Amino acid sequence: DAGITQSPRHKVTETGTPVTLRCHQTENHRYMYWYRQDPGHGLRLIHYSYGVKDTDKGEVSDGYSVSRSKTEDFLLTLESATSSQTSVYFCAISRDRYEQYFGPGTRLTVT
């Protein structure tokens, strides 16, 4: 398995609170991605990064921001969590954009 870790693995938070999820890789891959997985929707891209400090929006970016200050770390922040952001969040990495390798996921519940 690719060297990807996500933290925390589980989190319960209240509506309106800020939340930051961390993705850490040891593969030195250029590309990193954040997806959310919801029943009936598959995986949807939130944001992605194509290098340090280089990020772009995905199809469901509203309410989320990201930062990448180091090659190995990609942070996803929910500035003010809402119940609609209850989901499982997966980080993925890629050397060349095509093949992506996924982390173990973070289950986030917003009450």
Place this chain on the structure above:
Amino acid sequence: AQSVSQHNHHVILSEAASLELGCNYSYGGTVNLFWYVQYPGQHLQLLLKYFSGDPLVKGIKGFEAEFIKSKFSFNLRKPSVQWSDTAEYFCAVFTGTASKLTFGTGTRLQVTL
């Protein structure tokens, strides 16, 4: 915008039955195609991929997929499923235009003993 359709949402098979899961995409240009598998409680793992060349690609655990360009399809097959194949299967398409993977909504496969 490109899209990926997996028409089978939930498939139930007995062990040793043959499997075919459908995947269709909407994009007329060059595509790279993938199947990922997600076992219960786990992350997605790459099952197989098609970039170019032989349209019949073989992946891990006895799975294969056939790219039929004229039908915009990339169906996943396995001659004889095992109970351990119980999982959710996702088809994904990468195009240069979008520069990202687009996933289908997934097919949940349940294999009974």
